[in-house]
Amino acid sequence: MTENNPNFSNKIFRFLNQDTILSYLLKWTILSLLVGAAAGTLSALFLSLLNLATDFRTSHPQLIYLLPVAGFFIGLLYYHKGKTVERGNNLIFDTIHNPKDIIPFKMMPLVLFGTIITHLFGGSAGREGTALQMAAATADQLHKPFQLHAADRKILLIAGLSAGFASVFGTPWAGAIFGIEVLLMGKIPHKAILPAVLSAFIGTYVTGLWGVGHTHYHIDLVPPISMMAVVYSILAGLAFSIAAISFVRITDLFSLVFKKIKYAPIRPVIGGVVVLGIVLILGSYKYIGLGIPVIVDAFQQASQPQDFAFKILLTAITLAAGFKGGEVTPLFFIGATLGSALSIFLPLPLGLLAGMGFVAVFSGAAKTPIACCIMAFELFGISCGWYVAIACTVAFLASGHHSIYNARENKLPKHMLFGSLGI
Numbered sequence: 001m002t003e004n005n006p007n008f009s010n011k012i013f014r015f016l017n018q019d020t021i022l023s024y025l026l027k028w029t030i031l032s033l034l035v036g037a038a039a040g041t042l043s044a045l046f047l048s049l050l051n052l053a054t055d056f057r058t059s060h061p062q063l064i065y066l067l068p069v070a071g072f073f074i075g076l077l078y079y080h081k082g083k084t085v086e087r088g089n090n091l092i093f094d095t096i097h098n099p100k101d102i103i104p105f106k107m108m109p110l111v112l113f114g115t116i117i118t119h120l121f122g123g124s125a126g127r128e129g130t131a132l133q134m135a136a137a138t139a140d141q142l143h144k145p146f147q148l149h150a151a152d153r154k155i156l157l158i159a160g161l162s163a164g165f166a167s168v169f170g171t172p173w174a175g176a177i178f179g180i181e182v183l184l185m186g187k188i189p190h191k192a193i194l195p196a197v198l199s200a201f202i203g204t205y206v207t208g209l210w211g212v213g214h215t216h217y218h219i220d221l222v223p224p225i226s227m228m229a230v231v232y233s234i235l236a237g238l239a240f241s242i243a244a245i246s247f248v249r250i251t252d253l254f255s256l257v258f259k260k261i262k263y264a265p266i267r268p269v270i271g272g273v274v275v276l277g278i279v280l281i282l283g284s285y286k287y288i289g290l291g292i293p294v295i296v297d298a299f300q301q302a303s304q305p306q307d308f309a310f311k312i313l314l315t316a317i318t319l320a321a322g323f324k325g326g327e328v329t330p331l332f333f334i335g336a337t338l339g340s341a342l343s344i345f346l347p348l349p350l351g352l353l354a355g356m357g358f359v360a361v362f363s364g365a366a367k368t369p370i371a372c373c374i375m376a377f378e379l380f381g382i383s384c385g386w387y388v389a390i391a392c393t394v395a396f397l398a399s400g401h402h403s404i405y406n407a408r409e410n411k412l413p414k415h416m417l418f419g420s421l422g423i
Helices: 006-016 021-059 061-081 089-097 107-120 128-140 150-169 172-181 190-209 227-259 266-282 292-298 307-321 328-342 350-366 369-380 382-398 406-411
Strands: none
Touching: 021 061, 021 107, 021 128, 021 150, 021 190, 061 107, 061 266, 089 128, 089 150, 107 128, 128 150, 128 328, 150 172, 150 190, 172 190, 172 369, 227 266, 227 307, 227 328, 227 350, 227 382, 266 307, 292 328, 307 328, 328 350, 350 369, 350 382, 369 382
8 A cells, every 4th residue: 555655654754844935734634633732631631630639638738647658659750760751841841941851751741640649648839730740741742753854843843842831721712822932042943833823722622622621810909000009000010029029039949959869869858748747736737738719719808918828839749759740830939829819909790800920920920921911811811901911911021031941941041120230
């Protein structure tokens, strides 16, 4: 048969890699379908397992006493099997900036298992990092079969990031923009726009096909914009930038401390003991896991002023010690509870401030203000647009060059508002 002829296959791939509009559209439609379908399916599996783990831990809170033991198994697994992928998101970003070896496919099952175990036993972590790593590692396996050159491989990984982010949060436009913006160094790779958008929408659609839903948030009241409302939004944005800087700096500080422990599997053991001790001292489980119920409550009633600070502390220890998961959902928690608490001092509606914080702390910590604004529109509606845009922009500028994604930190522009001050 002709299809079994290697020369025939080579002709197809040569056509797909031609510099023509038709070959570009055909190649990236095929690749986006594959990447989106894979990311959507993996996110559906991940979210389903995560819900099961969270529900089981909630019903059996005593599981947190085994967090140090769970940490040892995660540490041991990565020490023996995952040294090449333990850098997680930063490995992906480095590969995009300087493509070399293929991202090992084992990143996908390792981070999936590690994140579920982290949440099952009460670690404070998120989910975006897992979705990004699973999607990007899976997408990168396609570059050799499709004989992609280095530039196209970068686009493939961007499409994977977009699909992973979009499918895990149910925000396709934000996911598409995130995949580009998180790597943006002064110019938009225009050839990545179509694959990012297609992969993000397909990933979100496929996750929905599997019957997996997403959390819904609601802002009850959005007042007309005014000069004083702008002032209050700027003040809120500054507070959100401080939270973003605090999260990045405290996480980095704990990372340095834990790295002094030479035998890596012991790091999450000690981290687990510290997290357990803090939870017992506080006498509350509200700061472990994803914290979705606390985030939802923040839109309805004023959060305690200390809520965001304890979430920063527990998440920083959890992730720095070597447990697996992401930073973004904890950043949502930090921002929403901080915004909710600010309603005591700022004369803006509680739900609006919670929504502003939800995305603005993420904007400051991830350096993705456009994606964060779009995410707010998708989650809360466009009526909050002016307030969200001001808060996200101020948090982005005021937080300087600090980023949760260390691999891109030294590539960030130095003209941020406070960057020259060393903040």
